[in-house]
Amino acid sequence: MFRLIPIFLIVLTVIYVCLSLYSRAKARDRLEAQWAEDLRVGDREAFVREGMDSYQNSLRRKLIWGVYVVPILAVVGLIYVQNFM
Amino acid sequence: MFAVVRWTFFLVFWAVVAGFLYYTLPQRDVVQVSGTEIIRQDFSGWNRIFYAQADAGNAETINRDLRLINTVRRNGRVMVYRNEDTGFGWPPYFKLDSSNLQAEAQNASRQNDEQWYAITHYGIRSEFLTIYPNATNLSPVDSADVRLIPWFNIVFLTVLLAFVWGIWVRLKRFRENRIDPLFEDA
Numbered sequence: 001m002f003r004l005i006p007i008f009l010i011v012l013t014v015i016y017v018c019l020s021l022y023s024r025a026k027a028r029d030r031l032e033a034q035w036a037e038d039l040r041v042g043d044r045e046a047f048v049r050e051g052m053d054s055y056q057n058s059l060r061r062k063l064i065w066g067v068y069v070v071p072i073l074a075v076v077g078l079i080y081v082q083n084f085m
Numbered sequence: 086m087f088a089v090v091r092w093t094f095f096l097v098f099w100a101v102v103a104g105f106l107y108y109t110l111p112q113r114d115v116v117q118v119s120g121t122e123i124i125r126q127d128f129s130g131w132n133r134i135f136y137a138q139a140d141a142g143n144a145e146t147i148n149r150d151l152r153l154i155n156t157v158r159r160n161g162r163v164m165v166y167r168n169e170d171t172g173f174g175w176p177p178y179f180k181l182d183s184s185n186l187q188a189e190a191q192n193a194s195r196q197n198d199e200q201w202y203a204i205t206h207y208g209i210r211s212e213f214l215t216i217y218p219n220a221t222n223l224s225p226v227d228s229a230d231v232r233l234i235p236w237f238n239i240v241f242l243t244v245l246l247a248f249v250w251g252i253w254v255r256l257k258r259f260r261e262n263r264i265d266p267l268f269e270d271a
Binding site: 001003004005075078079082083084 | 141172173177178179180181182185221
């Protein structure tokens, strides 16, 4: 247990960081593409900045916490089923 | 000559994969429990990997006591299971309740000759190495000829196959799109 938990946390943290960076980059790409297609006028930087602020509070960003939540719930569930059911 | 090497390699590779899955995935046997016992087990380099570690929360030592469950199968032959915590190690059964399972098995042994049980286990029995399958669960069944469908294994192997297939296809596409063009001109 005392070996598994640190390994688990390290691996999940690596996955979490990669995924959140990837998702953030994707969100930025989406905003830039949208600006290029629809607007083409005004401050591009400001448009992207506003979009990224709303990404900061979006459900998509919070769902990435699932990287931690799902495996931990799975292990807790397995322990319950295996030993206490 | 090269074909022989190639086929031998693939054969050995798939045999190892199949053997690993056969050893690790849960199976259920229908048995009558005839008794339980505890022996001291002195592990050797040959059979150490076929045993789990000491019970969760305990220290690891060179040798230790091992719980065994003696059973009789439907075909009349005997089977001996070990009963060890897998704890938080491999395989990920997260079994922490070996003592409880031993108590269940002792209770089951009192109904020997009447009640049949499905014993869930992983691993193999080998007399040459003195290794036993590890029992993980014991539950009563209606009769000796009950039909048990391995739902977990069906789902697990399907998902595994889909996963491997997905990676395989992506690798193949990557090679066709990125690597093969490099050699086309040459």
